Amino acid sequence: MKDTRSRATGRPTLAHVAALAGVSQITTSRALRSVPTVAPELVERVRAAAKALSYVPNPAARTLASARSQSILVLVPALSNHLFIETLEAIQAVFRPRGFEMLIGNYHYDSYEEEELIRNYLSHQPCGILLTGFKRSAVAADLLATSGVPRVQMMDLGGDTASVCVGFSQGSAGRAVADHLLSRGRRKLAFVGAQLDDRVMQRRAGFQQAIADAGFSQAVDILTPEPSSVDLGVTLFKRLLAECPQTDGVFFCNDDLAFGACFEALRKGISIPQRLSVVGFNDLPGASQMVPRLTTVQTPRASIGRQAAINLLKLLDGETLDTERVDLGFELVVRESS
Amino acid sequence: MKDTRSRATGRPTLAHVAALAGVSQITTSRALRSVPTVAPELVERVRAAAKALSYVPNPAARTLASARSQSILVLVPALSNHLFIETLEAIQAVFRPRGFEMLIGNYHYDSYEEEELIRNYLSHQPCGILLTGFKRSAVAADLLATSGVPRVQMMDLGGDTASVCVGFSQGSAGRAVADHLLSRGRRKLAFVGAQLDDRVMQRRAGFQQAIADAGFSQAVDILTPEPSSVDLGVTLFKRLLAECPQTDGVFFCNDDLAFGACFEALRKGISIPQRLSVVGFNDLPGASQMVPRLTTVQTPRASIGRQAAINLLKLLDGETLDTERVDLGFELVVRESS
DNA sequence: GAGATTTAGGATAGCGCTATCTCAAAGTCG
DNA sequence: CGACTTTGAGATAGCGCTATCCTAAATCTC
Secondary structure (H helix, E strand, O other): OOOOOOOOOOOOOHHHHHHHHOOOHHHHHHHHOOOOOOOHHHHHHHHHHHHHOOOOOOHHHHHHHHOOOOEEEEEEOOOOOHHHHHHHHHHHHHHHHHOOEEEEEEOOOOHHHHHHHHHHHHOOOOOEEEEEOOOOOHHHHHHHHHHOOOEEEEEOOOOOOOOOEEEOOHHHHHHHHHHHHHHOOOOOEEEEEOOOOHHHHHHHHHHHHHHHHOOOOOOEEEEOOOOOOHHHHHHHHHHHHHHOOOOOEEEEOOHHHHHHHHHHHHHHOOOOOOOOEEEOOEOOOOOOOOOOOOEEEEOOHHHHHHHHHHHHHHHHOOOOOOOOEEEOOOEEEOOOOO | OOOOOOOOOOOOOHHHHHHHHOOOHHHHHHHHOOOOOOOHHHHHHHHHHHHHOOOOOOHHHHHHHHOOOOEEEEEEOOOOOHHHHHHHHHHHHHHHHHOOEEEEEEOOOOHHHHHHHHHHHHOOOOOEEEEEOOOOOHHHHHHHHHHOOOEEEEEOOOOOOOOOEEEOOHHHHHHHHHHHHHHOOOOOEEEEEOOOOHHHHHHHHHHHHHHHHOOOOOOEEEEOOOOOOHHHHHHHHHHHHHHOOOOOEEEEOOHHHHHHHHHHHHHHOOOOOOOOEEEOOEOOOOOOOOOOOOEEEEOOHHHHHHHHHHHHHHHHOOOOOOOOEEEOOOEEEOOOOO
């Protein structure tokens, strides 16, 4: 019985496959990577040998030799918001079948942590990067730019730069909610925001702008940097009722806050939408079953993930994108709560 | 100006740090890895040089040379259940400060996908593995065993084997729910289960067993392999009411199903707990704000992640664990819904 | 104080791949 | 038809680290 595995790792190497297929190691490497200069017959033989030995390439060796790994770095600000889970799933659905792996970096909405993640993960030499939003520390931006690794931004549509992005206009979504509430005759509006990241603030700006454009008075702001949650929704809704009891329309920056408000309203006997209208954001699971069923903005987070991944693949293949800025829109879903 | 970066990657290498510190490359390697045979003064000098060059080790080279990466493979059956997000966060809080990276594998409750993930990720030579549960395909179990990589199982407490695990008894949790419902005078019980993974079935078995032990008749089963969700909760609750209108106590295998039931009950004017008691599982965010506030089983998923990670670190350091099976218990949180 | 042991650091040789260069054989063209 | 390109495959040389062996100095032993 001949040696068919490496001493160090206990697994077969390219050399073993090459020996079995009766070709050189480099031809084996090429055949397995589908480099087109290898005769189909040899590719066949190499593939068969690899299969026979259950050969799996060693990614460390590959990365070291080529100075490029087969992984994609994906940076998201949170995993606790279901929104990003759906985006990640969609991204993975594109990359896994193509043999790319995902390195998931969760920076907890903390720009310093984002910077550290970028520094650490760049050392793995990812072949592409997917980022959430445009706003980040100067150092982080510089690390990214210097790395030269192709990247695509997700979720919003940075106004100015020529960078590749896939998302929707957070500001327009905010405007759409204001227009809707105004069309329902609501005039004493409030914006309830948590986390206060860039995108929440864009929604808020669009919301306020639409109100101003319609000639009505500015919405009350109930803002907190705490992460969004159902519990927080209860707290902020109580605060709103205490501070501005006359409010007749509220835009919550995320559905879970709105869920909390609905629960509190049920408990207090405040009828939604009779006494006030409630609009959420994202159409998270459960929004359509809430009592009352929640009016909210359905955001295309899965499509964003999919399209961002596809565009990144195109960049990796050296293709030029017809559109650098992809706007996937959003949909205001009007239900019972408004 | 001297060369302080590699031609291939554009980053400084160990050799550059060594040159700047005026010691050999291998001493530099040792100093940075805190190998104890290096004089403190040299360590100091090397650290300073590394810092001056913003040196970051190349993980591919390290992995190739040592046949072991600095990453931990974590396999979870889903990311869409908030439960596992909390576990992942807790795991990461232990590993990141120690310089380990997490490879997250989501197998979507699919044992073939789990097998593929194991095969692919083992090629990265992780130094440790965290697994969810005990049940997996024979091939997967064999791949794991053959790899010889230290591993810890999370979530339940496999009855027989001597494997290291951290979790709680899913069966006992099921029993506790049954005992609670029986103590409330409920006799016409139902178990509503989705996904039907190993742990759900253990809960069900404990639930039914406790009912049998108390001498009452078996709970009605409403089961489906679909993934748990609020929408599905609505559907299954409707089915339960249609099939067994006399039911007076229901155990939902996950809170989101119970949420759906509460919403449907509110809509139909079915009063919980007067007409029937509802108990959920996991105490997911929102459970305590649901109308009515949901009685549920609080599971220690964050502690499980943390303790599993700590125990895995001990295994990596060659320590022997005083307890191979860590039972972190659970707590029945009685609220308004029962 | 000579021989045995320990210790700190260095020299060397890969880890398993791929980039790059090379070369023979086959095809191309005026 | 001879010089020129193209084409498929191999030989070679690393990628940036660490395992392993080795040496010289320091320490210990009786």
